[in-house]
Structures are given as C-alpha cells and as structure tokens.
Amino acid sequence: MQEKDFNTSYEPSWCPGCGNFGIFIALKNALVELGLKPDNVLLVAGIGCSGNGVNFLKAYGWHSLHGRALPTAVGAKLANQNMTVIVMAGDGDSYGEGMAHFIHAVRGNANITYITHDNSLYSLTTGQSAPTTDKGTRTKSTPDGLIEVRANPMSLALSAGGGFVSRGFSGQADHLTSLIKKAINHEGFSLVDVFQPCVTFNKINTFKYYLDRLYNLDEQSNYKANNLEAAHKEALVWGNKIPYGLFYQDKRRSYGDHLPQLKGQPLAKRPVKVRNIDQLTREFA
Amino acid sequence: MQNKNNLTWKIAGEAGFGIKSAGMMFGKIFMRAGYEIFDFTEYPSLIRGGHNTYQLVVDTRPVNSVFKKNDILVALNQNTIKQNLAELNSGGALIYDSDKVKVSPAKLKNDHVQNIGIPLTSIAKEAGGELMRNVVALGATMYLVGQKLTIANKVVKETFSKKGKKIVDNNLKALKAGYDFVKENSKDEFMCQLPTLAAKDNIFITANESMALGAVAGGLGFYAAYPMTPSSSILHYLAKIASKTGLVVKHAEDEISVANMALGASHMGARSMVATSGGGFALMTETLGLMGLTETPMVLINVQRGGPATGLPTWTEQADLQFMLHAAQGDFPRIVMAPGDAGEAFEMGHQALNWADMYQAPVLILSDKLIGEGNTTVPRFNTKNVKINRGKILTQAQLSKIKEYGRYKVTPDGISPRALPGMKGGLFIANSDEHDAYGFSNEDSQNRIDQVDKRYRKLDQFRKIMPKPLIYGNPKAKKTVVFWGSNKGVVLDSYVALPDKIKSKIRIMQYQYLWPFDADFTKKILDSSKDILLIENNPNGQLANLIAQETGIMIENKLLKYDGRPFFREEIISALKKL
Numbered sequence: 001m002q003e004k005d006f007n008t009s010y011e012p013s014w015c016p017g018c019g020n021f022g023i024f025i026a027l028k029n030a031l032v033e034l035g036l037k038p039d040n041v042l043l044v045a046g047i048g049c050s051g052n053g054v055n056f057l058k059a060y061g062w063h064s065l066h067g068r069a070l071p072t073a074v075g076a077k078l079a080n081q082n083m084t085v086i087v088m089a090g091d092g093d094s095y096g097e098g099m100a101h102f103i104h105a106v107r108g109n110a111n112i113t114y115i116t117h118d119n120s121l122y123s124l125t126t127g128q129s130a131p132t133t134d135k136g137t138r139t140k141s142t143p144d145g146l147i148e149v150r151a152n153p154m155s156l157a158l159s160a161g162g163g164f165v166s167r168g169f170s171g172q173a174d175h176l177t178s179l180i181k182k183a184i185n186h187e188g189f190s191l192v193d194v195f196q197p198c199v200t201f202n203k204i205n206t207f208k209y210y211l212d213r214l215y216n217l218d219e220q221s222n223y224k225a226n227n228l229e230a231a232h233k234e235a236l237v238w239g240n241k242i243p244y245g246l247f248y249q250d251k252r253r254s255y256g257d258h259l260p261q262l263k264g265q266p267l268a269k270r271p272v273k274v275r276n277i278d279q280l281t282r283e284f285a
Numbered sequence: 286m287q288n289k290n291n292l293t294w295k296i297a298g299e300a301g302f303g304i305k306s307a308g309m310m311f312g313k314i315f316m317r318a319g320y321e322i323f324d325f326t327e328y329p330s331l332i333r334g335g336h337n338t339y340q341l342v343v344d345t346r347p348v349n350s351v352f353k354k355n356d357i358l359v360a361l362n363q364n365t366i367k368q369n370l371a372e373l374n375s376g377g378a379l380i381y382d383s384d385k386v387k388v389s390p391a392k393l394k395n396d397h398v399q400n401i402g403i404p405l406t407s408i409a410k411e412a413g414g415e416l417m418r419n420v421v422a423l424g425a426t427m428y429l430v431g432q433k434l435t436i437a438n439k440v441v442k443e444t445f446s447k448k449g450k451k452i453v454d455n456n457l458k459a460l461k462a463g464y465d466f467v468k469e470n471s472k473d474e475f476m477c478q479l480p481t482l483a484a485k486d487n488i489f490i491t492a493n494e495s496m497a498l499g500a501v502a503g504g505l506g507f508y509a510a511y512p513m514t515p516s517s518s519i520l521h522y523l524a525k526i527a528s529k530t531g532l533v534v535k536h537a538e539d540e541i542s543v544a545n546m547a548l549g550a551s552h553m554g555a556r557s558m559v560a561t562s563g564g565g566f567a568l569m570t571e572t573l574g575l576m577g578l579t580e581t582p583m584v585l586i587n588v589q590r591g592g593p594a595t596g597l598p599t600w601t602e603q604a605d606l607q608f609m610l611h612a613a614q615g616d617f618p619r620i621v622m623a624p625g626d627a628g629e630a631f632e633m634g635h636q637a638l639n640w641a642d643m644y645q646a647p648v649l650i651l652s653d654k655l656i657g658e659g660n661t662t663v664p665r666f667n668t669k670n671v672k673i674n675r676g677k678i679l680t681q682a683q684l685s686k687i688k689e690y691g692r693y694k695v696t697p698d699g700i701s702p703r704a705l706p707g708m709k710g711g712l713f714i715a716n717s718d719e720h721d722a723y724g725f726s727n728e729d730s731q732n733r734i735d736q737v738d739k740r741y742r743k744l745d746q747f748r749k750i751m752p753k754p755l756i757y758g759n760p761k762a763k764k765t766v767v768f769w770g771s772n773k774g775v776v777l778d779s780y781v782a783l784p785d786k787i788k789s790k791i792r793i794m795q796y797q798y799l800w801p802f803d804a805d806f807t808k809k810i811l812d813s814s815k816d817i818l819l820i821e822n823n824p825n826g827q828l829a830n831l832i833a834q835e836t837g838i839m840i841e842n843k844l845l846k847y848d849g850r851p852f853f854r855e856e857i858i859s860a861l862k863k864l
Contacts, residue, residue, distance in 0.1 A: 008725075010725060038712055039707065039708065039709050039710070039711075039712065040707065042553075042706050044549070047717070052726070054714055054716070055714065055725050055726055058712065059712065060706035060707070060711075060712055060713070060714075061712075061713070061714030061715065061716070061724065062549070062552060062579075062714070062715045063714055063715065063716040063717045063718060063726070064545070064575075064717060065545070065571055065572060065575055065717055068541060068542075068545045068571075068572065070542075071537060071541070071542035071543075071545035071546040071549065072545045072546065072548055072549035072552075073549060074535075074546055074549065075507065075509065075535070075545065075546035075547055075548065075549030075550040075551075075552075075553075075557075076549035076550060076552055076553050076706070077549075078507070078533050078535070078546075078550060079506065079507055079533070079549065079550035079551075079552075079553035079554065079555040079557075080553040080554070080555075080706065080707055082707060083553070083706055083707055100538055100539060100542075101538065101541075101542055103538075104537070104538035104542065259528070259533060260528050261527065261528050261530075261531045261532065261533060262533065266553075266707075267506050267507065267531075267533060267550070267553075267555045268506070268550070268553035268554035268555045268705060268707075269554065269707070270506075270531075272504035272506070272556060272673050272675060273504060273673065274502060274503070274504065274668050274671045274672075274673060275501055275502050275503075275504065275530060275668075276668070277498055277501060277502045277666060277667075277668060278667075280498060280501070280526060280530075281488055281498065281665045281666050281667075282665075284488035284489055284490045284494070284665075285316075285317075285486075285487070285488050285489075285665065
C-alpha cells in the first residue's frame with residue numbers, strides 16, 4: 001500500500017494552501033504505515049470543508065449530518081470491531097453542534113479515532129465565529145467581537161475522562177502522522193485536535209501564528225503523558241506559547257471491551273438467524 | 286352471589302404504595318387460572334405521591350380494552366374515595382383500609398355498593414409490615430371472587446423470591462390474612478363466582494415487550510435508546526436480556542445520538558432499532574432523513590403519549606400519525622405501521638426488520654401508551670411466522686463478481702445491492718449529500734432525478750406485497766367503523782358485546798399500514814358504505830385527513846378523544862349502537 005492507494009478519482013476541492021491538505025497527507029501516511037487497507041477502514045466525516053474529504057479518501061465512507069459524526073462512528077465500531085473507524089470533523093461540528101456527543105463519546109471510550117480540523121472558524125459557511133474562536137474576534141456573525149470565551153478541547157476531553165488526548169498541527173505533517181498512528185493504535189477513544197489554518201477566511205490563526213507559538217510536548221524530556229495533573233496544566237496554556245503533541249494517555253478499557261456479547265466474531269458479520277425465544281417468553285407466563 | 290364472565294378490579298393510592306406490583310400479581314394469578322386479562326394504569330409523572338390507579342379487566346374471552354366502571358375498587362387512601370368511588374358499578378364492592386379511610390355507610394348503601402372495610406394497615410403490620418397492605422387487599426379480593434389461594438400463593442412467592450425468604454413468608458401471611466378476614470367477617474359479601482377454566486399457554490405482556498421480543502426473534506443486533514415514557518420498558522427489557530441474547534443495547538446521551546448510533550451499526554450490517562416517544566422522535570427527525578438518503582435500514586418505534594412538547598407524559602394519545610408521515614425535510618420513502626395489540630406488536634417487531642432490510646429504508650412503528658404499557662394476555666409467542674429476509678445484501682462471492690460496484694446504482698426496482706463495510710471491493714460512501722451511484726457527492730440535475738426516482742421505486746415494490754387493511758364484522762355491511770392502532774381492543778371488544786342484530790350491520794376496518802397508503806382498498810370499502818364512523822385518540826382525526834388526502838373521501842362522523850384517557854368500552858358500545 002502506498003499513499004496514493006488511498007486517493008479516489010476525486011480531486012480535493014479545498015482552497016490552495018488549505019490546512020486540510022496537511023491532515024489529509026498525514027492521515028494517508030499513517031494508514032499506509034500501519035498497513036491498513038481501504039476495505040478495512042471506515043471514515044466517518046462531519047459536514048464542512050473537512051467532511052468533504054470523505055470524497056477524496058479511498059475507504060468505506062460515511063458522510064454524516066452536521067455534528068453527528070461521533071455517535072454514528074460509535075455505533076459502527078460496536079457493530080464491527082474489526083474495522084478501523086476514524087472520524088473527521090471540523091471545530092464547529094465537533095465543539096458546536098456536536099459538543100454533547102463529543103463529551104459523551106470521550107466518556108464512553110469506544111475504540112475510535114477523532115481527528116478534528118480546528119481552524120477556529122466556520123469556513124464553509126464563509127467565516128462565522130466557532131467555539132474555538134478567541135474572545136473578542138470580529139467575524140461575520142460577531143461584527144462587534146465575540147463575547148463567549150474559547151472552548152478548550154484539551155481540557156474538556158481530559159475532564160470527561162479522555163484516555164488519549166492530543167493536539168497536532170497541519171503544518172507539521174510528519175509529527176501529525178506519528179500522532180495519528182498512536183491514536184489509531186490506542187485501544188479506546190483517541191482525540192487528535194489539529195490546528196488547521198483556513199487560508200481564505202481566518203487572517204489571525206495562520207500558519208505563522210502557530211509556528212511562532214507552538215512547542216512540542218513530545219520533545220520535552222520532563223513531560224510524561226501518563227500524568228493527568230500535568231496534562232490538565234498544559235491544557236490551560238494559551239497565548240504566546242501553545243503546547244501540542246500527546247497531552248495524556250491511559251489504559252482505560254474501551255466500551256466494546258466491556259461487552260461480553262462482542263467477544264468473537266463482529267456483531268455485523270454474524271449470520272442473522274431466527275432466535276429461539278422460548279425461554280424468554282416463559283418469563284411472562 | 287352472582288355468576289360472572291368478566292370482572293373489573295381497580296386498586297388506587299399513592300405512588301409507592303405497591304399499586305403496580307399488586308396489579309401485576311393480580312394479572313398473573315388470573316392468567317394462570319385460565320382467564321384473559323387487560324390492564325390499564327393511570328399515574329402522574331412522579332416517583333412518590335400523586336394518585337395512581339391500576340385497573341384490570343378479567344374475562345373468559347380475550348380482552349383488550351378497559352371499562353369506565355369497576356366491579357371492585359380497592360382504596361388504599363382517602364383520595365381514592367374522592368376520585369374513584371363514582372366509578373363503581375351498582376352492586377360492586379368497595380374494599381378500603383378502615384384504619385385510614387373514612388366512608389359513609391349510608392351513601393354506600395344508597396349507591397348499592399358493598400361496604401368491605403378491612404383494617405389493611407393493622408393486618409399488614411401484624412404480618413410484618415405496613416407496605417403489604419396491597420397484598421392483604423389482594424387476598425381479600427381472592428375470597429370475594431371465589432378463587433382459592435393456591436395460584437396466588439405461587440405468584441406471591443415468585444414475585445418476592447429475590448427479596449429473601451422472610452419477605453416471601455410475610456407476604457404469604459398477609460395474603461392469607463386478607464383472605465381470612467373477609468371469609469370470617471362476611472355475611473353474603475361473597476361477591477361473584479367466575480367460571481372455572483382450564484389453564485392456557487398464555488403470557489401476560491405489554492406491546493412494548495412484545496415488540497422487543499419480536500425484534501429479538503427476528504435477529505435484532507443493535508438497539509439504542511434514551512429513556513422516555515412510555516417507551517422506556519423496551520429499553521429496560523432489551524438491556525436486561527442483552528448479554529444472554531448477544532444483543533448490543535446502548536443508552537446514549539440523547540435521541541439524536543441514539544438514531545445516529547443505530548444508523549452506524551446498521552451501516553455495518555447489524556439489524557438495528559430505536560424506540561422513543563414523540564419528543565424523542567422529534568429529535569431524531571433529521572437523522573430519519575439521513576436514513577432515507579443513505580438507504581440504510583432502520584426500525585424506529587414511537588410509543589405515543591399526549592403531546593405536544595412534554596404534554597401528558599404518562600397518558601395515551603394517537604396524535605403523532607401525521608408527524609410520522611411527514612417528519613424530516615425533503616421527500617423520501619418510508620414505511621409506517623401501527624400495531625393494534627401486543628400480538629400484532631410481536632409480529633411487527635420482526636416484520637419491520639425485514640421490511641427495513643428489503644427496502645433499505647426507515648420503517649416506523651407507531652404504538653401508544655395504552656398498549657405499550659398495558660399488559661394483556663396473549664397466546665405465548667413462537668417463531669413459526671418469523672422469517673429472516675435481509676433483502677439484497679451481497680455475499681463476498683457475489684460482490685467479487687461485480688466489476689465496478691456502485692452501492693447506489695440505479696436499478697429497475699430501485700433497490701441497489703448492498704455491500705457491507707469490510708467487504709473486499711465494495712467501497713462506497715454513505716453520503717448525506719445527494720450522491721451518485723458510488724456515493725460521491727453529486728449535484729447534477731439528471732443524477733438528482735435518477736436517485737430520487739430510484740429511491741421512490743422501492744416503495745412501489747413494497748406496495749405490491751403490503752398487507753391490506755383488516756376487515757372485521759360483516760364484510761358486506763354498509764356501516765363502516767374505521768380505526769388504527771390501539772383502538773383495536775376497544776372497538777372489537779365492544780363489537781362482540783353488541784346484540785347480533787346490530788352486529789350484522791357493521792363492518793370494521795383497521796389500518797395496520799398507514800404508509801404507503803392503500804387508497805384503492807380504502808375507496809372500495811368507503812364508497813360502498815352508507816355510514817362511516819372514524820375513531821381516533823386525537824383532536825382532528827389524523828387518519829381521516831390522510832384518507833381525505835389520498836382518496837378525496839371526507840369522513841364527517843368522527844369520534845375523537847384527546848384527554849389522555851383511552852376510549853372506555855361504554856363509550857364505544859354507545860357509539861356503535863347509534864351508528
């Protein structure tokens with residue numbers, strides 16, 4: 001398998017220079033390096049520029065409703081644990097319309113990987129504020145400046161019991177590739193929130209903005225990703241310096257691992273037969 | 286003393302008094318003695334307090350409806366006298382807790398009500414605890430209706446066995462003490478004698494549990510839900526049996542998640558189902574459209590309660606029909622069916638899974654509180670009629686022979702062979718955007734038309750095999766009664782009770798399938814009717830509107846009820862006599 005084996009006949013429709021390309025390449029590289037085949041991958045996409053990527057990545061695809069990619073992916077994974085299930089959604093999808101699903105999917109810890117395309121803006125709808133837009137930012141929907149404070153996906157995920165909480169940057173595809181690989185290999189819910197500059201509508205959170213601020217937790221010898229307290233502390237760092245990399249990882253059992261009925265053949269692959277209900281009906285006699 | 290073929294018993298008091306457990310025991314005792322039962326609970330949306338009632342109709346023939354009037358009323362508190370005494374039949378009996386409830390003997394005498402005061406509290410305390418007042422009253426009832434305690438002892442034992450021997454023994458003591466009290470103190474209060482019947486192979490079950498059992502028999506793999514009265518007992522039942530039947534049951538964070546989770550599981554190939562009530566269904570509507578557009582099979586159950594908004598959470602209504610027909614933006618095919626009773630609910634539970642797979646579309650089952658939470662006796666279910674038909678799901682061998690597989694290829698019957706994720710060579714996108722044959726987003730004019738038409742052709746296929754509305758009574762009669770859903774019980778039970786002369790002039794039409802709508806059959810029946818009576822539990826006659834839309838026939842004579850209560854048999858008998 002090579003990276004090009006994950007291309008479809010469709011040319012990506014993203015703007016030239018879009019941060020999505022970096023994520024797209026990193027994802028494909030990760031799939032190749034993990035030896036995965038398109039037939040064994042389910043890509044669940046949200047609605048937005050990132051979601052359109054479902055047309056460009058060769059795999060089984062599910063193009064969800066806005067905000068609803070996560071529950072679909074959880075159901076799919078429980079029904080077929082042999083499939084690698086990856087969710088791609090934007091920051092509006094993940095932390096706006098789908099915020100409740102995000103928190104509960106983290107709590108539930110189904111074995112799926114969540115790659116959020118976080119450009120701090122609603123871009124496909126031409127530039128309104130997003131949950132991850134900084135307070136005070138003027139956008140089409142907040143011409144006088146955003147009143148709400150920025151949602152913090154790292155802190156939220158850690159507080160909800162996240163077992164794999166990480167942040168990537170689409171300007172660093174090699175690092176992102178290794179992060180996505182770790183996330184896919186993690187036996188449980190893995191979050192990879194990716195800074196993904198929108199070159200058309202976001203004039204603040206640019207590639208340069210991130211390059212000037214980012215420092216890599218993975219390269220810090222004194223940072224241990226199994227320390228929840230340290231992860232909470234780093235998650236709160238924001239401003240002139242912004243951390244990225246793997247904030248936290250633990251070994252909490254996945255949702256499906258708790259279900260004895262999922263041992264053996266995947267649910268969806270078992271032959272559907274008429275069940276014997278004789279004993280069940282006797283309980284009502 | 287009189288001989289009777291049916292008996293209506295009602296117990297009432299506050300939530301927490303054990304009303305429900307007394308009712309369930311009563312039902313099981315009489316079922317095992319060979320009788321048919323239907324029960325009906327009234328309760329507010331509260332955990333403690335409020336006024337709860339549990340009514341059971343015992344009959345020698347199948348019964349699926351309730352009466353306004355009762356033969357025996359058990360009053361565990363004063364409020365019951367105020368609320369329910371007027372519902373006692375003349376000649377009926379009032380059992381009340383004379384330790385706590387005051388009645389006017391003169392008034393009871395005047396109303397021809399037998400005055401059966403029992404110190405339920407004292408007797409229960411002596412047996413081991415005041416909470417057992419319900420069981421003392423149950424014992425008293427057994428004597429009044431001429432039943433021995435043999436079966437009752439067994440049912441009480443089973444009911445409390447999980448709580449340990451001491452609790453079982455105390456309850457048995459309480460049951461006998463209640464029985465003995467009436468026996469020793471009665472003059473001629475021995476109220477009636479029901480005929481002795483041979484035990485049948487019946488079960489005592491709600492339509493909620495029946496539908497769940499039907500789906501389990503039919504190979505259900507994945508069930509998701511968020512608790513919502515009156516649908517929650519489906520979740521409770523399936524969660525309880527999940528690990529032993531190999532079923533995955535997920536209580537998700539909201540109904541939007543529920544619908545999408547089940548959709549994800551169905552996409553992978555598991556037979557999937559969700560259930561909720563109107564409010565939860567409202568949250569699922571966008572996803573309903575996604576089911577339609579991605580052609581992913583799904584069974585959705587709406588156990589209706591009084592709406593709109595929070596409405597009447599614990600009461601019954603049939604006001605979601607038009608909503609189910611139209612829910613979600615855009616046009617796409619769906620199947621809407623409505624069971625009339627627990628037996629039909631069982632059959633629909635497995636049939637709906639087949640329809641969903643065969644037509645790759647959402648199948649909506651519209652039930653309601655009355656049958657969803659009401660227990661009834663039905664012959665024990667078996668799987669004789671349960672067949673699995675998964676429609677056009679490809680095997681790997683079939684898929685491997687297809688050169689350029691397209692999940693949404695336009696086909697003459699509109700049904701496109703389905704590959705499941707994980708198969709080799711079956712890649713496709715299940716796309717919430719309009720898409721081409723492979724699932725890629727596509728906004729071309731011709732593609733759009735082809736895909737919309739293709740999806741609708743599936744419904745034409747279903748029309749060919751869709752069961753017709755059911756006809757009861759005299760099929761040639763000119764007076765036609767039209768109903769759907771849970772009114773089956775009260776309409777048919779009332780019909781049976783009519784004099785033959787009236788019966789012969791009536792035919793009854795029940796819609797089990799509401800969409801697609803059988804306009805030809807409807808026209809044939811209604812055009813040949815002189816008088817039409819439509820019976821529905823909603824304020825505008827939603828089925829009447831559907832019939833008008835599909836056939837142009839306007840039904841003027843509508844019997845509508847929307848106070849949250851089901852039709853009582855007295856009301857329907859009177860309406861049928863007037864027809």
